[in-house]
Amino acid sequence: MSENIISLKNISVSFDDEVILDKLNLDIKDGAFVTLLGPSGCGKTTTLRIIGGFQEPDSGDVFFGSERINDLPAHKRKLNTVFQRYALFPHLNVYENVAFGMRVQKKSEAEIKAKVAEMLKLVSLDGFEKRRTSTLSGGQQQRVAIARALANDPRVLLLDEPLGALDLKLRKEMQVELKRIQSRLGITFIYVTHDQEEALSMSDTIVVMNHGVIQQIGSPTDIYNEPENGFVADFIGESNIVDGIMHADCDVEFCGTRFECVDTGFGKDEEVDVVVRPEDVIVVPKEESGLRGTVTSVTFKGVHYEMYVNVPGEEEEWIIQSTVAQEEGKEIGMTVIPENIHIMKKYTGDYASDIEFE
Amino acid sequence: MKKDSWLASPFMVWVLIFTVVPLGMVCWYAFTDASGAFTFENILKIGTYWDYLKDSLIMGAVATALCLLLGYPLAYIMSRASWGAQQTMMMLLMLPQWMNFLLRTYSWMTLLENNGLINNILGRIGLGPFHMINTKGAIILGMVYNFLPYMILPIYSVMEKIHDSLFEAARDLGANRFNTMRRVVFPLSLPGVITGITMVFVPSVSTFVISQMLGGGRNMLIGDVIERLFVGAAPNYNVGAALSLVLMVLILISMAVMKKFDDGEETGGLMM
Numbered sequence: 001m002s003e004n005i006i007s008l009k010n011i012s013v014s015f016d017d018e019v020i021l022d023k024l025n026l027d028i029k030d031g032a033f034v035t036l037l038g039p040s041g042c043g044k045t046t047t048l049r050i051i052g053g054f055q056e057p058d059s060g061d062v063f064f065g066s067e068r069i070n071d072l073p074a075h076k077r078k079l080n081t082v083f084q085r086y087a088l089f090p091h092l093n094v095y096e097n098v099a100f101g102m103r104v105q106k107k108s109e110a111e112i113k114a115k116v117a118e119m120l121k122l123v124s125l126d127g128f129e130k131r132r133t134s135t136l137s138g139g140q141q142q143r144v145a146i147a148r149a150l151a152n153d154p155r156v157l158l159l160d161e162p163l164g165a166l167d168l169k170l171r172k173e174m175q176v177e178l179k180r181i182q183s184r185l186g187i188t189f190i191y192v193t194h195d196q197e198e199a200l201s202m203s204d205t206i207v208v209m210n211h212g213v214i215q216q217i218g219s220p221t222d223i224y225n226e227p228e229n230g231f232v233a234d235f236i237g238e239s240n241i242v243d244g245i246m247h248a249d250c251d252v253e254f255c256g257t258r259f260e261c262v263d264t265g266f267g268k269d270e271e272v273d274v275v276v277r278p279e280d281v282i283v284v285p286k287e288e289s290g291l292r293g294t295v296t297s298v299t300f301k302g303v304h305y306e307m308y309v310n311v312p313g314e315e316e317e318w319i320i321q322s323t324v325a326q327e328e329g330k331e332i333g334m335t336v337i338p339e340n341i342h343i344m345k346k347y348t349g350d351y352a353s354d355i356e357f358e
Numbered sequence: 359m360k361k362d363s364w365l366a367s368p369f370m371v372w373v374l375i376f377t378v379v380p381l382g383m384v385c386w387y388a389f390t391d392a393s394g395a396f397t398f399e400n401i402l403k404i405g406t407y408w409d410y411l412k413d414s415l416i417m418g419a420v421a422t423a424l425c426l427l428l429g430y431p432l433a434y435i436m437s438r439a440s441w442g443a444q445q446t447m448m449m450l451l452m453l454p455q456w457m458n459f460l461l462r463t464y465s466w467m468t469l470l471e472n473n474g475l476i477n478n479i480l481g482r483i484g485l486g487p488f489h490m491i492n493t494k495g496a497i498i499l500g501m502v503y504n505f506l507p508y509m510i511l512p513i514y515s516v517m518e519k520i521h522d523s524l525f526e527a528a529r530d531l532g533a534n535r536f537n538t539m540r541r542v543v544f545p546l547s548l549p550g551v552i553t554g555i556t557m558v559f560v561p562s563v564s565t566f567v568i569s570q571m572l573g574g575g576r577n578m579l580i581g582d583v584i585e586r587l588f589v590g591a592a593p594n595y596n597v598g599a600a601l602s603l604v605l606m607v608l609i610l611i612s613m614a615v616m617k618k619f620d621d622g623e624e625t626g627g628l629m630m
Contacts, residue, residue, distance in 0.1 A: 054526055074529040081530045087523035091545045100541070101531035152531060 003065070005030040005156060005188050006051055011060035013046055013212075020046050021057070021212040028190060028205075030155075033182050035191045035199040038209035039235070044192045045160060047209075051190065052158050053077050064156075079156035080149035084164060086141045088133040094120070094144055095129040101152040119147040122181060139170045146181070156188040163198065175202055196236045200224060208232050229344050233275040240281070240318050244274035244343065252343060255311055257290035259336065263343035273344045278306070280340035281320040289333035293318060295326045309334065387599030400600035407583055407601060414580040415608070417494060418563035421501035422509075425558045426551065428502070429509035433550075434543065436510075437517035444518075451507050463500055463571045470496055470572070492574030500568040501558075508557035516550035517543070552616050560609050580605055 006028040013021040021043045028034050036044035049055040050062060053074030062069050069077060080101075088097050096103075098116045107115075120126045123143035133141060142162060149157055159178075163171045179202050182189045193199055199206050200220040208215040208223060208231075216228040227233035230241050244254035249264040254274045266272060286292050293311035305325045309318040309332065318334065326332055391397045404411070436447045454462060469475050470491040480486040490496055520543065528538040566581030573579075580601065587598030 052530065054529075074526070075532045075534055081527075083523050083527060083530075085521075085523060087521070087527040089524060089527070089542060089546075091542075100528075100533075103541070104532045104537050148531065 003030045004028060004063075005065060006190070007061075007063040008047070008050070009061045009063070011047070011050060011057045011062070013043075013050070013055070013057050019212055021050075024060070024212065024214060026207065026214065026217075028156075028188060031186055031188055033179070033189045033191065033202060033204045035193060035203040035206050036209060037193060037196060037199040037206050037235075038215075039194055041211075042209040043212040044194075044209050046212075048081075048158050048160055048190060048192050051156075052079065052081050078154055079158060080152050080154040081158040081160065082142075082145050082149050082162045084160045084162070086145040088141055088144055088148070090134060092133070093129065094125065094131050094133060094136070097133060097144055098147045098151050100148060105152075115151055116147075119151045122150070122184075123147045123177075138166050139174065142166065142174065146178075150181075150185070154187065156190060157182075159189060159191045161193055162191075163193075163195075171198070178202060200236070208235065210235075225342070227275060227342060227344065230273045230275065233273075233342065233344070238278050238319055240276045240278065240316075242274050242276075242314065242316075244272045246270045246272050246343065250338070252341065255291050255314060259341055260338045261341040261343060262338050263341075266343065271346055273346055275342040275344060276336050276340060278319045278321040279304070280336055281318065281322075282335050282337070283320065283322055283324070283326060284333040284335050286331050286333040289335045291334045292331060293334065294331050295328050298325055298328055300325075384599045384602055387595050388603045389600075391596060400596045401604070403597050404601060404604050407580065410578055410580045410583050411605070411608075413494075413577070414563050414605075417498055417501070417579065418559050421498050421505065421562045422555055422559045424498065424502045425506050425509040426555065429506055429554065430513060430547075430551070433510050433513035433517055433547075436514050437520070451510060455507055459504065460567065460571075462504065463568055466496070466500055466503065467491060467571055470499075491572065492576055494573070494577050496572040497569050497577055497579075500572045501562045501565065504568065505558040505561055508561075509554040512553035512557065513547055513550040517547050520546050552619065556613055556616055559612065563609065564605060 004027045006026075008024055008026040011021050011024040012019070024043070024047065026047070036047055038044050046055060050057050053069070053072065056070070064072075064078065089100065092100070095116055098119050099112045102112045102115060116129070117126070120128065123146050125140065125143050125147065128136070128140070128144075133144060136144065142165075145162070162178075163174050166174060175198060178189070178191075191199075191202065200223075203220055205217060206220055206223045207217050210231055216223060216232045218226070223232060223236055227236060233239045234241060242254045244252050246252050246263075246266040247258070247269060249266075250261055252259050252261045252263070252272070252274060291311065293309035293314075295307055296310050296317060297308045299306045301321070304321045304323050307320050307322065307326055309320060311318055320334065388400055389396055389398070391399060432447075436444055439447065467474075471477070472487055472489065472491065474491070476490065477487040480488065524542055524546075525538060528542045533541060563579075564581050566579060566585045569577060569579040569582055575582075584598050584601050584605070587594050587601065
């Protein structure tokens with residue numbers, strides 16, 4: 001678990017003068033479920049393709065364990081890929097699709113048969129051996145693609161937005177299933193997605209990327225609770241990001257109100273970004289807080305109500321989530337407990353436009 | 359759908375006048391004698407023409423095999439090239455087809471003649487002259503030259519639809535170039551190959567222009583025999599019609615065999 005199985009050192013790639021990856025460094029631990037997360041165009045798929053051997057970096061080294069594999073062609077690498085659009089062989093049935101890799105290696109028929117049966121059982125498709133892939137649903141095709149990739153006993157499985165084409169319910173089921181398969185086989189999964197919820201629910205480690213640069217590497221709780229910059233905070237979930245001034249350790253001012261927080265180590269009166277998650281905002285009578293605003297819209301979301309609040313002097317409306325609905329047009333007060341105020345160094349980019357880059 | 363079917367009526371009339379009626383006439387001639395009485399005589403006479411029929415089938419098969427050998431790699435290269443390169447190659451392939459078929463074959467005559475262009479050039483570097491015109495080789499060359507595009511196009515059109523991701527998936531699963539070719543590209547291109555074979559074999563077997571111009575009348579094919587029976591010095595429509603019918607049946611059988619092969623591949627997964 002502690003050894004690095006894949007290491008990328010100073011990887012750079014550009015197409016037509018556009019920088020896709022900029023001196024990327026990444027170590028992936030053996031047996032981990034690692035997710036590369038970011039908007040499209042952030043370089044996550046390119047990173048995966050470099051590991052898979054489908055693309056050569058302009059510069060930098062790729063290591064598999066301690067071996068440099070830059071010059072090792074894709075078909076000789078001990079890793080397999082689950083492709084975005086499954087890429088099943090249309091002329092072969094389910095059995096032969098899963099057997100493909102073993103046929104290439106000229107394994108014995110008995111060995112192939114046993115392995116295919118094991119793999120189809122793993123993805124709950126036993127009994128589908130003779131079916132043509134075109135008669136399967138999207139979810140079933142995805143399972144065949146996973147079984148096919150795993151039948152080669154890879155040490156690392158690469159997954160390129162494998163659930164993108166499935167509907168929400170199926171996607172949730174497959175998330176659970178993938179996690180189960182990964183912990184059962186104990187191999188490394190490198191998973192690419194732009195869906196932050198998917199990343200949060202499956203990964204051991206999340207690598208947030210933007211514009212070919214890694215923004216933050218950490219566990220899902222780290223990434224969610226302690227985003228390192230505004231981009232991560234905004235991308236990983238809806239957030240209120242406002243300008244603030246750090247007067248002293250644990251003393252921050254934003255929206256004209258001073259709050260107690262838990263962050264230390266900033267310069268005196270340093271300008272910072274303050275992030276508050278919508279679910280962390282507590283609604284109080286307007287007299288009880290300096291942070292006040294008018295409710296402009298209320299939307300029922302199932303488990304909670306989502307409300308937008310116009311705070312005088314702020315460019316963006318605040319977004320808050322609560323199980324109690326407020327009346328539209330009502331003036332309310334808002335407060336946040338110190339632990340839920342996240343202070344970050346100023347991010348120079350524009351979060352909104354970065355995300356819409358997608 | 360049903361109420362639009364009248365749109366097909368002009369075509370139906372066309373088919374009736376120019377396919378069904380003539381075919382009926384061929385059948386009628388094939389099974390009657392000069393006086394119009396029913397007979398099997400004409401069909402039984404094909405034994406005397408067996409050698410021509412055999413030659414036609416063999417040369418047609420050789421030409422088809424050569425077209426496949428030349429056309430398959432080219433179709434593959436075309437299908438994997440950039441869009442612009444694909445268009446250029448397609449243009450170069452189709453360009454000669456815009457010239458008249460007879461003219462194209464004539465030009466091969468002047469090239470292949472004993473004192474033609476090829477022997478002329480070879481003579482200057484001290485080779486030859488070679489006897490090339492009026493041989494079976496010249497006829498096969500003519501067939502390959504004229505029918506090669508009909509092999510390439512159907513193969514290209516199926517190969518072009520093979521998505522790049524399938525090549526990547528094959529590589530990902532450990533297949534090198536050869537294995538990718540054998541296990542992915544070839545099986546997926548088979549429907550195109552079968553169409554190509556049919557489209558080259560049928561006109562090759564029944565040609566008479568190519569054999570007359572490049573074979574000099576000394577290498578008669580079944581097409582030449584049939585032509586003579588209709589427009590030669592001693593016409594015999596009845597035997598000519600019988601031979602046409604036999605040739606047509608042979609071609610239908612070979613196409614049916616091919617089709618069967620194709621279907622077998624298509625449904626192979628289900629039958630297994």
